[in-house]
Amino acid sequence: MYKIVRKRVLNPTVSEMEIDAPLVAKKAKPGQFIILRVDELGERIPLTVAGTDPEEGTVKIIFQVVGGTTMALNAKEQGEYIEDFVGPLGVATHTDGIKKVCIVGGGVGCAIALPVAQEFHKLGAEVTSITGFRNKDIVILEDEFKACSDKFIMMTDDGSYGRHGNVTVPLKEMLEAGETYDMIITIGPVIMMKFVVATAKPFNVPVTVSMNPIMIDGTGMCGGCRLTLNVDGKKVTKFACVDGPDFNGYEVDFDEAMSRGRMYADFEAHAREEACNLFQKA
Numbered sequence: 001m002y003k004i005v006r007k008r009v010l011n012p013t014v015s016e017m018e019i020d021a022p023l024v025a026k027k028a029k030p031g032q033f034i035i036l037r038v039d040e041l042g043e044r045i046p047l048t049v050a051g052t053d054p055e056e057g058t059v060k061i062i063f064q065v066v067g068g069t070t071m072a073l074n075a076k077e078q079g080e081y082i083e084d085f086v087g088p089l090g091v092a093t094h095t096d097g098i099k100k101v102c103i104v105g106g107g108v109g110c111a112i113a114l115p116v117a118q119e120f121h122k123l124g125a126e127v128t129s130i131t132g133f134r135n136k137d138i139v140i141l142e143d144e145f146k147a148c149s150d151k152f153i154m155m156t157d158d159g160s161y162g163r164h165g166n167v168t169v170p171l172k173e174m175l176e177a178g179e180t181y182d183m184i185i186t187i188g189p190v191i192m193m194k195f196v197v198a199t200a201k202p203f204n205v206p207v208t209v210s211m212n213p214i215m216i217d218g219t220g221m222c223g224g225c226r227l228t229l230n231v232d233g234k235k236v237t238k239f240a241c242v243d244g245p246d247f248n249g250y251e252v253d254f255d256e257a258m259s260r261g262r263m264y265a266d267f268e269a270h271a272r273e274e275a276c277n278l279f280q281k282a
Contacts (some may be wrong), residue, residue, distance in 0.1 A: 001081040005058050010140040014064050014108055015074050022057030024087045030115040031093030035218045037084040038072045045069050046215045048112040062111035089218045090245050098182045100126045104167050104196050106188025113187040114141050121148035136161035168199045175203045190258050197249035207249035211240045228253040
């Protein structure tokens with residue numbers, strides 16, 4: 001059992017928890033993830049490590065309440081326990097040799113992008129961060145991004161906060177103005193990452209994307225998280241849990257990834273409805 005040391009509500013649908021998991025905290029690096037179960041009958045869900053405190057022995061997770069399991073997790077309070085917390089899993093974000101980086105985060109993906117930006121800042125790289133949200137009400141982690149960024153740009157789809165537009169607008173402006181980066185790292189909705197890659201392509205800037213497809217065991221055995229990459233004109237199958245979650249954005253078949261991501265939408269909606277009914281009766 002793993003204790004919830006702290007809990008914080010970031011916006012109406014996104015929560016942050018710090019979990020007492022000393023062994024994971026000691027080893028986890030930005031870009032890696034954990035798999036947890038809320039209780040002994042619960043499903044396994046992957047969540048990216050949003051930060052660690054090795055001295056305190058805690059691991060931070062940030063999650064959006066979108067289905068039955070995340071509803072059950074969100075119902076837990078500080079001082080309570082969850083059943084399993086396994087990790088770190090996956091390959092850490094590559095940082096060697098990168099002196100100037102642009103981090104592009106969208107929505108709850110900003111929770112994954114933040115520790116990456118913080119790591120580059122700690123290593124002395126020049127960090128530009130662009131974050132995007134639908135509107136002002138769901139903005140998260142703004143102060144944290146500002147603290148680790150040499151340049152920070154906030155975008156909202158409706159213009160209610162920061163600049164009006166999506167994250168590709170300032171990215172394109174900076175690239176057209178002659179700005180250069182050793183790497184662009186984008187984390188968020190698949191469709192957003194697809195367009196970030198398309199924006200960067202004419203300028204030949206390397207782009208890393210963080211893929212978070214359907215995942216079950218986290219060890220490459222189930223095949224649920226498989227992705228198709230186009231490498232040198234050949235289709236190659238990779239697994240996000242062991243080969244990723246970071247991949248070369250120019251190689252990812254985003255359309256297939258989006259199609260696979262929609263496969264269980266009806267099941268997820270049903271699970272959420274059941275969870276809603278359960279908590280209403282409690």
